[in-house]
Amino acid sequence: MGLIGWLVFFFLLALFFYVLSRVSQQARYTIKHAIYFAVVFIISCCVILDAILHMKRSHENAQVLKRVTKLLRVKRLLGIQYSIEGEEILDDCESPRIYISNHQSSLDMLGISLIWPRRTVLMAKRSLKYVPVFGLSAWLVETIFIDRVKKEKAKKVLDKTVKKIKDERLSLWMFPEGTRNHKGSMLPFRKGAFHLALDAQIPIVPIVFSPYTFYDKKVWKFKDGSVKLTVMDPISTEGMTSEDIDDLMSSVRDKMLGVYSRGLVPSDGRSFTRIS
Numbered sequence: 714m715g716l717i718g719w720l721v722f723f724f725l726l727a728l729f730f731y732v733l734s735r736v737s738q739q740a741r742y743t744i745k746h747a748i749y750f751a752v753v754f755i756i757s758c759c760v761i762l763d764a765i766l767h768m769k770r771s772h773e774n775a776q777v778l779k780r781v782t783k784l785l786r787v788k789r790l791l792g793i794q795y796s797i798e799g800e801e802i803l804d805d806c807e808s809p810r811i812y813i814s815n816h817q818s819s820l821d822m823l824g825i826s827l828i829w830p831r832r833t834v835l836m837a838k839r840s841l842k843y844v845p846v847f848g849l850s851a852w853l854v855e856t857i858f859i860d861r862v863k864k865e866k867a868k869k870v871l872d873k874t875v876k877k878i879k880d881e882r883l884s885l886w887m888f889p890e891g892t893r894n895h896k897g898s899m900l901p902f903r904k905g906a907f908h909l910a911l912d913a914q915i916p917i918v919p920i921v922f923s924p925y926t927f928y929d930k931k932v933w934k935f936k937d938g939s940v941k942l943t944v945m946d947p948i949s950t951e952g953m954t955s956e957d958i959d960d961l962m963s964s965v966r967d968k969m970l971g972v973y974s975r976g977l978v979p980s981d982g983r984s985f986t987r988i989s
Contacts, residue, residue, distance in 0.1 A: 742933040757850035775854040792937030799944035806831040816888040916947035
């Protein structure tokens, strides 16, 4: 088969999948998921290549995430329009912070990649370290893997993380719910992120992903839609102790729930920028 023949074949194949995705919700879900995993694979490969070129394992390698994700044009590939409110808050990357966000799906990684703050590392569950290609790319950007089941090991990881944050003046991104939540709203928060913030005496910056109304894993729904990322004002922990942790955690969760329930509506006086 010549070049023209292959081009015609791929055109007809793409046309077939496009038509199929329009007539079947299950087919659209499957096709979009396949595209999503292909995007993650490409981004991961670019991170690995960047680390090889710089010949080092460093949080700085994560900056390729934003460039590649924007280049891939997520809106065209998956039909998801991302926008961000309060992006200027992320510009201050010299002072260590704890970024926390709600966690609805693995799709969160696309939004995180589009706004990834400089000098920041991610804390993730240990099992992700062994996902082919993705796990290697995560390790190369200094992702901190934690085994939540083994409490003693988790405590040691948290202690080392506090030291790393202080010594290298890095920020940390965590999911206080501890796991994905497909049911809307937010799960109860775990204390890990708040212990770290109090131990290091650094501010907490909540980031809220709007509800994924276009996506439902249970019924195989994956339509076109919009995701708004709201970066909230930093919350100081200066002078707080472990005795304040419950009140702090409850207050932060309530504020994030308020933003989450507001959905895609911009706040008065805040910037609202489309990023894909």
